[in-house]
Amino acid sequence: MVQALTRDQMCWRVAHDFDEGTYVNLGVGLPLGVLAHSPADREIIYHSENGILGMEPLEESDEPDANLINAGKRPVKLMKGGSYFHHADSFLMIRGGHIDVCVLGAYEISEKGDLANWRLPKSKGAPAVGGAMDLAYGAKKLYVLTDHNAKDGSPKIVKECTLPLTGVTCVDRIFTDLAVIDVTDEGLLVREMIDGLEFDELQNRTGAPLRLANDWQSLSVPQLAEA
Amino acid sequence: MVQALTRDQMCWRVAHDFDEGTYVNLGVGLPLGVLAHSPADREIIYHSENGILGMEPLEESDEPDANLINAGKRPVKLMKGGSYFHHADSFLMIRGGHIDVCVLGAYEISEKGDLANWRLPKSKGAPAVGGAMDLAYGAKKLYVLTDHNAKDGSPKIVKECTLPLTGVTCVDRIFTDLAVIDVTDEGLLVREMIDGLEFDELQNRTGAPLRLANDWQSLSVPQLAEA
Amino acid sequence: MDKIQANIEMALEGIADGSVILIGGFGNAGEPIALLNALADKKPKDLTVVTNNAGSGEEGIGRLLSEGCVRKAVCSFPRVEGSVAFEKLYEAGKLELELVPQGTIAERVRSAGAGIPGFYTRTSFGTELGEGKEVREFDGVPYVFEEAIYGDVALVKAHRGDRWGNLTYLKSARNFNPVMAMGATVTVAQVSEVAELGDIDPEHVITPSIFVDRVVKVEE
């Protein structure tokens, strides 16, 4: 039985995908967990849509400040070199292509890179979109971070999305608990798989055709204490 | 022989048209002279298109600062309560209708309030427009400050402008060395005339029909030492 | 020139039924709660509120909603923890919701402030929220047309304000506040501190005085 990545491990893997000096926006939900796993050996600048560049996680010893919160409305800290700005400037950064990478969660991703992540039509109550649609098109690269399969086992990566879209042909790379997959002009290309997982099994758990990269690697993440 | 207003007197008259708390932009050329005549008994906030609110004239004893200049590139000072901002915000103030009054110079003004003030087609060299077209439409009220007649005696206030326009139906009030004239839906309405000037003489020196307001007043300005 | 108001009632004078109210804040950070509470007490009718979130708890936007003052909400993320007033009205069909992407709200309001009646953006193309909107291609890429959102009144929260109306904010509580201040005919700011004129460094003013009409100090 192969061991899928934990949520912390998934976040760890994404956090280690960024080079020194990358400007990154993290969507609410699972992607915000990436912040806690940012590697200490490089400076990555996290943007928060509510007007922050250079946010970092609060430590145990820090007093939370109601005026310093992330996009999920939870308290954060500011790195040296960080800055504050208003919402029009913040979304200028997003929509104008200044953010290098945005990481969003997903309900569905199509093989062409369409993303559905904001609305489940069956859910009760009012819809909410936040900055997801701005981020989907605005960032230079759009990463998706999601479980490979929904709770009922159905694939999240599909030929065509059935749920309301957040953006069309916008996803560049998908990080799941099983694999790292690029959306390419020739379809979905598996870059990394967890150890012990057969490609056929990964394909079975995916709703669209996959190809395995010639230089595919092991998706290997250290054991982590829960953050 | 009636005594037309001097340029300082013209500027004085405009400066005294503003109530306490008015936000005013002064065009380059003659309008910038209004600043030196701003009355001491009220706070008027002068905007400069290059990113200043609250500019005031440099005094003899002040050291000019190359980083603190007006739209005409001459050194100015900042009042307490003033602020600096970038060009997009500065023109947002202008174009978004936040400036109460803008004062521009003119080559021609039509009876409908069209303004021509940026280009003499016969002049040699490259054209230049600056912020004139932004200011013409953007300010809540557009005042024009100009000699009543050109140097050759021809009227600057005309039925139709013949020179390239800065904006159409944009002028609200005209201050000249002879009169203060409002552009109204019913045509040009004389609000003030200098002492000793007959209405017929003013009409003769004007290229479009004038009406005299019932409550017209003397355009009376104190003698001024040259500023 | 003195824009400092003696009390909140004066700061809110003249807000008409049916007004479009732009509200600063993101979650509770920067939400002008005192202004909103006082406005709710005046029980205006048929307001349209433009606000990223639809309030939480029984203060601020929540109170304005539960007092029945709001006909329509323009939001990107109305549902948050504790947005019970909003949810109740919405589910009862008593509140119209225009759901707008967060950056599109910010840009539409800024556009109103900038004299721009409309602009094109990638955001929402190919989605439900882009349906029915004009699409135009630039360099082969499709964009959606969005119109300005003009406010009658903006209610904002700032940290310091002076008698001219210059404002500064605290950290991420800045958020929508300077943008809303640009987009409305009348901007009312609640501030934690009144600064002497000149005490705010002209290089550090975030909202220049021209965008602000009334300032009122609120004890916290």
Added chain:
Amino acid sequence: MDKIQANIEMALEGIADGSVILIGGFGNAGEPIALLNALADKKPKDLTVVTNNAGSGEEGIGRLLSEGCVRKAVCSFPRVEGSVAFEKLYEAGKLELELVPQGTIAERVRSAGAGIPGFYTRTSFGTELGEGKEVREFDGVPYVFEEAIYGDVALVKAHRGDRWGNLTYLKSARNFNPVMAMGATVTVAQVSEVAELGDIDPEHVITPSIFVDRVVKVEE
């Protein structure tokens, strides 16, 4: 992350012939003269410069022009006291001029930075500069359509900069600089002082680091 460059040559590396260069400044205030002089020395060809004024004297923009590096200038007010280099080229028919109202330049460049390919504005309606442009009415008022101006490189002058690229300016020398920094693919800033990271108060940053790629200190 260290965006501080050892010298101006490194700061200007890779600027290709035919590039669109956005230049900060208004008159001489905030003009990045050292960067412009050094760029002129490299003698690039067929540049398009976007700049409010077309330089004065033989430094900065004037030098870039007289070295024959510029094919086209986008300006609102090219002629100023001492703009001899510009006038000579223009009168000889060796320089294309696109005359754009000042606020339209600022907004078109900001739009490029904001992912907005075009917008509507009142400015220039009914004038020569609006001729041939799409006109559209909103609420019965005619507006002119304007497209974004995308820069390949922005050259800006700031007062202080840190190794992340955060910038502050001095007084009205701020002017176009923060706007140009938003609108280009690569932004190069000449600064009078290099600040330690964290020495610029995060509330007082005018150009956040994300807009800046290279910073170089210039002795004045």
